[in-house]
Amino acid sequence: NAGVTQTPKFQVLKTGQSMTLQCAQDMNHNSMYWYRQDPGMGLRLIYYSASEGTTDKGEVPNGYNVSRLNKREFSLRLESAAPSQTSVYFCASSENRLYQETQYFGPGTRLLVL
Amino acid sequence: QQQVKQSPQSLIVQKGGISIINCAYENTAFDYFPWYQQFPGKGPALLIAIRPDVSEKKEGRFTISFNKSAKQFSLHIMDSQPGDSATYFCAATDSWGKLQFGAGTQVVVTP
Numbered sequence: 001n002a003g004v005t006q007t008p009k010f011q012v013l014k015t016g017q018s019m020t021l022q023c024a025q026d027m028n029h030n031s032m033y034w035y036r037q038d039p040g041m042g043l044r045l046i047y048y049s050a051s052e053g054t055t056d057k058g059e060v061p062n063g064y065n066v067s068r069l070n071k072r073e074f075s076l077r078l079e080s081a082a083p084s085q086t087s088v089y090f091c092a093s094s095e096n097r098l099y100q101e102t103q104y105f106g107p108g109t110r111l112l113v114l
Numbered sequence: 115q116q117q118v119k120q121s122p123q124s125l126i127v128q129k130g131g132i133s134i135i136n137c138a139y140e141n142t143a144f145d146y147f148p149w150y151q152q153f154p155g156k157g158p159a160l161l162i163a164i165r166p167d168v169s170e171k172k173e174g175r176f177t178i179s180f181n182k183s184a185k186q187f188s189l190h191i192m193d194s195q196p197g198d199s200a201t202y203f204c205a206a207t208d209s210w211g212k213l214q215f216g217a218g219t220q221v222v223v224t225p
Binding site for chain 2: 004041042043044045048092102104105106107108
């Protein structure tokens with residue numbers, strides 16, 4: 001039981017390049033989330049998926065797209081990376097869409113955009 | 115703007131001391147207040163949570179104090195240990211809303 005896994009662990013991109021961050025959970029959770037973590041800002045929600053087949057914008061969705069591929073997997077895509085997207089990205093999951101349930105976080109992806 | 119304000123940004127405490135982290139919020143619809151603990155290089159993990167129908171919740175050396183009228187809540191780490199060195203995030207949400215995190219507090223416990 002690995003919990004929430006994320007790939008890659010580290011990535012360096014040039015401005016304008018694209019990439020997809022992958023996330024998978026093996027806890028049979030319905031809801032999944034993408035956050036970014038920046039110094040002094042805490043964690044901010046980018047997108048979430050309350051259940052398979054649905055996605056919704058969070059607090060900071062601009063410049064990102066997501067795909068809920070199946071119940072297990074939720075990917076985050078940067079179409080044209082910008083230096084402002086340098087951050088640590090965390091994927092999380094919870095049993096269902098009620099936000100008062102515990103969210104389980106992955107280990108993060110550290111992204112540097114030059 | 116952040117809906118949950120957290121202070122201090124960092125603190126250093128000696129082993130055996132008490133660490134205190136404070137959070138304040140404005141949205142009176144918030145009714146669930148979790149604290150997450152994050153070790154370097156890891157994702158956050160739920161530490162303890164409280165609902166506003168109680169003023170205090172204790173789990174081991176960790177205690178949340180909640181003041182509904184002041185719209186403030188705090189985390190106390192009693193008998194702080196070097197293994198408690200981590201970043202702590204307070205958060206808040208209403209029944210259907212999204213988790214709003216504070217900016218985080220880096221706690222360093224010196225031997």
